[in-house]
Amino acid sequence: MEWVDGSVRMIDQTKLPDKLTYVVVKDHYKMARAIKEMIVRGAPAIGVAAAMGLALAAKGSHAKTKEQLIARLHEAANILRKSRPTAWNLFWAIDRIIREADKATGSPTAIIHQVVDEARKMAEEEVQASHRIGDFGTTVLADGDGVLTHCNAGTLATVSYGTALAPIRTAISQGKRLQVFATETRPRLQGAKLTTFELLSDKIPVTLIVDGAAGYVMRQGMVNKVIVGADRITRRFVANKVGTYMLALAARANNIPFYVAAPTSTFHLEGDQSDVKIEERGADEVIRIGGKRIAPREVRVFNPAFDVTPVELVRGFITEKGVLSPEMLRADAVL
Amino acid sequence: MEWVDGSVRMIDQTKLPDKLTYVVVKDHYKMARAIKEMIVRGAPAIGVAAAMGLALAAKGSHAKTKEQLIARLHEAANILRKSRPTAWNLFWAIDRIIREADKATGSPTAIIHQVVDEARKMAEEEVQASHRIGDFGTTVLADGDGVLTHCNAGTLATVSYGTALAPIRTAISQGKRLQVFATETRPRLQGAKLTTFELLSDKIPVTLIVDGAAGYVMRQGMVNKVIVGADRITRRFVANKVGTYMLALAARANNIPFYVAAPTSTFHLEGDQSDVKIEERGADEVIRIGGKRIAPREVRVFNPAFDVTPVELVRGFITEKGVLSPEMLRADAVL
Numbered sequence: 006m007e008w009v010d011g012s013v014r015m016i017d018q019t020k021l022p023d024k025l026t027y028v029v030v031k032d033h034y035k036m037a038r039a040i041k042e043m044i045v046r047g048a049p050a051i052g053v054a055a056a057m058g059l060a061l062a063a064k065g066s067h068a069k070t071k072e073q074l075i076a077r078l079h080e081a082a083n084i085l086r087k088s089r090p091t092a093w094n095l096f097w098a099i100d101r102i103i104r105e106a107d108k109a110t111g112s113p114t115a116i117i118h119q120v121v122d123e124a125r126k127m128a129e130e131e132v133q134a135s136h137r138i139g140d141f142g143t144t145v146l147a148d149g150d151g152v153l154t155h156c157n158a159g160t161l162a163t164v165s166y167g168t169a170l171a172p173i174r175t176a177i178s179q180g181k182r183l184q185v186f187a188t189e190t191r192p193r194l195q196g197a198k199l200t201t202f203e204l205l206s207d208k209i210p211v212t213l214i215v216d217g218a219a220g221y222v223m224r225q226g227m228v229n230k231v232i233v234g235a236d237r238i239t240r241r242f243v244a245n246k247v248g249t250y251m252l253a254l255a256a257r258a259n260n261i262p263f264y265v266a267a268p269t270s271t272f273h274l275e276g277d278q279s280d281v282k283i284e285e286r287g288a289d290e291v292i293r294i295g296g297k298r299i300a301p302r303e304v305r306v307f308n309p310a311f312d313v314t315p316v317e318l319v320r321g322f323i324t325e326k327g328v329l330s331p332e333m334l335r336a337d338a339v340l
Numbered sequence: 341m342e343w344v345d346g347s348v349r350m351i352d353q354t355k356l357p358d359k360l361t362y363v364v365v366k367d368h369y370k371m372a373r374a375i376k377e378m379i380v381r382g383a384p385a386i387g388v389a390a391a392m393g394l395a396l397a398a399k400g401s402h403a404k405t406k407e408q409l410i411a412r413l414h415e416a417a418n419i420l421r422k423s424r425p426t427a428w429n430l431f432w433a434i435d436r437i438i439r440e441a442d443k444a445t446g447s448p449t450a451i452i453h454q455v456v457d458e459a460r461k462m463a464e465e466e467v468q469a470s471h472r473i474g475d476f477g478t479t480v481l482a483d484g485d486g487v488l489t490h491c492n493a494g495t496l497a498t499v500s501y502g503t504a505l506a507p508i509r510t511a512i513s514q515g516k517r518l519q520v521f522a523t524e525t526r527p528r529l530q531g532a533k534l535t536t537f538e539l540l541s542d543k544i545p546v547t548l549i550v551d552g553a554a555g556y557v558m559r560q561g562m563v564n565k566v567i568v569g570a571d572r573i574t575r576r577f578v579a580n581k582v583g584t585y586m587l588a589l590a591a592r593a594n595n596i597p598f599y600v601a602a603p604t605s606t607f608h609l610e611g612d613q614s615d616v617k618i619e620e621r622g623a624d625e626v627i628r629i630g631g632k633r634i635a636p637r638e639v640r641v642f643n644p645a646f647d648v649t650p651v652e653l654v655r656g657f658i659t660e661k662g663v664l665s666p667e668m669l670r671a672d673a674v675l
Contacts, residue, residue, distance in 0.1 A: 022636045186642075189626065189635070191526060191550040197627070197635040205636055212640045215526040215626055216552045217583025221618075221647035224585065248552025250559065254589045283556075291524065291550055292532070297630035300524070300532040301357045301540055305547045307521075312556035 006045065006053055006164055008125050011064055013057045017044050018161055022202035033062040033081040040088035040095070043193070047162020048236045048271050049135075052094025053128045055085045059102045060124035063117045074113050078106055078120070090282040091244055091311050093237035093273040098127060128164050134268035135166035137325035142172020142232070142266055143179060145321065145328065150176075151184040151228040153219060156246035157199035158234025158266065168234040168266040170203065172323060177209055185211045186228055188219055190246060192290040192308060216248050220255040231256045235267040236311055238322065239276045240335050243314045244283065253318035262320035269324055269340040284310040341380065341388055341499055343460050346399055348392045352379050353496055357537035368397040368416040375423035375430070378528070382497020383571045383606050384470075387429025388463045390420045394437045395459035398452045409448050413441055413455070425617040426579055426646050428572035428608040433462060463499050469603035470501035472660035477507025477567070477601055478514060480656065480663065485511075486519040486563040488554060491581035492534035493569025493601065503569040503601040505538065507658060512544055520546045521563055523554055525581060527625040527643060551583050555590040566591045570602040571646055573657065574611040575670050578649045579618065588653035597655035604659055604675040619645040 006015040013030040019042065020026050028044060030036050036058030039045050045054045062081030068074035082099045089095060105123045109116040146152065156162075158169035166174060176183060185204060190196035197213055204211040214222060222228050231252055237244040243265050256263040273280070288306035292298055300306075316331035326340065341350040348365045354377065355361050363379060365371050371393030374380050380389045397416030403409035417434045424430060440458045444451040481487065491497075493504035501509060511518060520539060525531035532548055539546040549557060557563050566587055572579040578600050591598040608615070623641035627633055635641075651666035661675065 191552060194634055201636050201639045205638060210640065212642050213626060213635055214642050217526060217586060218644055220586040221582060221644050247556060251552060251555040251586045251590050254593050255586050258589050291548060294629040295632035299529050300548055301536050303540060304536045305545065307547050307549050309553055309556050
């Protein structure tokens with residue numbers, strides 16, 4: 006995701022792995038739609054996309070006063086906030102941009118510049134955070150490890166380098182030999198489509214399994230670490246792609262450390278489960294694959310996009326500030 | 341599955357739910373292929389199919405002596421035993437037919453008749469067992485329960501009525517209102533394609549979820565019972581469709597009773613995990629859905645068809661002889 010000449014250029018993730026195509030987003034309406042339609046997805050990427058959406062709104066505002074500009078930003082923020090409900094990064098990023106704009110002084114044009122700069126700075130910060138997550142995360146990985154990951158928490162879910170994939174990339178760059186297992190991640194198959202694509206592009210071998218096979222590969226000793234990303238982390242719960250909770254339970258049952266890798270922009274320590282809105286998506290994601298219907302037309306479908314894992318099941322949170330235990334989260338860890 | 345005029349007529353399950361078509365199998369080679377290609381599937385159905393395969397071999401043998409007939413049956417048994425490795429019912433059924441033929445007296449024609457009668461009797465016995473499983477199993481279901489099942493353990497997996505679906509059918513016929521949840525069951529989607537088809541055909545409402553969502557529906561209190569079938573049960577382990585183990589762990593974590601419904605033909609109490617061969621199937625089942633490739637061509641795939649659940653995670657085994665605890669299995673329960 007890049008800011009290019011007053012537009013945002015990003016990969017259309019819905020077309021991968023078949024086609025690597027880019028879309029150019031020019032206003033916050035299109036950005037909200039890109040988030041909703043999952044052209045851009047992954048919590049840190051969604052956060053930066055929202056910030057850039059506000060930058061586009063600022064640029065396109067033709068505001069004559071600061072008040073007009075702030076009003077325009079609030080309007081755009083309301084639209085962007087409704088794009089998807091679960092990833093905390095979205096709300097965090099919007100609040101940060103609005104706060105910066107509120108604080109800013111100077112002409113409307115100067116403030117618009119500051120808003121654009123802030124959005125671009127957030128993108129750079131997320132890249133740095135990913136590399137720091139890699140640095141901290143590699144310490145939990147040993148030569149010869151089998152590492153399982155879920156959904157896509159790589160470059161495509163961030164700005165670059167990834168969250169759950171960052172420790173894997175760093176460990177491999179240090180010469181550690183890892184066996185990487187990716188769950189396909191139904192219904193949208195981000196593991197099969199995106200994680201495999203990313204890792205194979207970087208010449209990192211990866212083995213694809215169906216979601217239900219994760220417990221078996223753990224029991225068979227093929228995997229001895231699990232690392233996933235997160236959409237929202239509170240003091241007691243991790244909201245992440247549906248299926249994460251069962252992976253955490255299987256890891257616990259097999260004495261396998263289960264790690265959550267996420268930048269601090271994903272943490273909402275003031276929040277609790279009641280705040281965590283778990284998005285329910287349409288039936289078609291489940292009953293149609295590649296345009297083909299796989300179930301009887303009249304079947305009822307329940308399709309939560311995320312689930313909730315108690316922090317007690319997490320061995321460590323790998324952040325850009327270090328690896329935190331669940332106890333540190335519940336105490337007053339400052340993030 | 342029916343014996344009709346010296347042939348076996350059965351639904352082609354690979355065509356469901358789009359087309360309800362039947363195939364007519366006339367010899368044991370075609371029967372072995374039908375099992376291998378999953379035209380017929382589900383442990384009890386595979387057992388009866390193998391028995392009928394031997395009946396076809398006997399009928400087609402033109403044996404002039406009992407010795408010739410027995411040799412022919414052993415030959416056919418070897419081919420059928422190689423069709424699929426995990427379901428115990430296959431091996432159990434073949435051994436029973438061979439034993440009956442060994443014991444039989446009279447002309448070759450008379451013995452062939454006995455073999456055919458035995459195979460047909462086994463089909464009837466499985467139907468009766470399914471109904472008894474329904475009778476015993478309904479006692480664990482209460483009005484208002486949310487019941488989750490995995491894969492297809494219904495009419496299509498048996499001769500009629502099912503194993504895991506039998507208690508559900510019986511409970512509903514007694515007026516209990518159940519919310520039935522079916523996991524789609526990747527990679528072959530037997531839950532999405534077969535269980536929904538069967539239940540909707542019988543006007544039993546069912547909600548489809550992806551496999552990874554099972555933990556979430558349990559945590560949310562939408563489900564308070566889990567019933568699955570089995571491919572092989574030893575004193576310590578249950579081999580069943582991949583994903584079963586994680587369902588059992590999620591049930592345990594949420595204090596939800598987890599039941600395994602199976603006829604005694606699935607139990608191999610002399611066996612242990614070392615005997616349980618977990619079939620690994622091809623990559624295409626995972627990376628192609630309805631002919632469409634969903635992952636990069638060059639990705640490695642690990643595709644175990646089954647997994648192994650320790651009996652400690654099972655609240656009860658619902659059989660045609662009653663509901664057994666895991667402790668009863670480990671003691672010398674006579675099945």
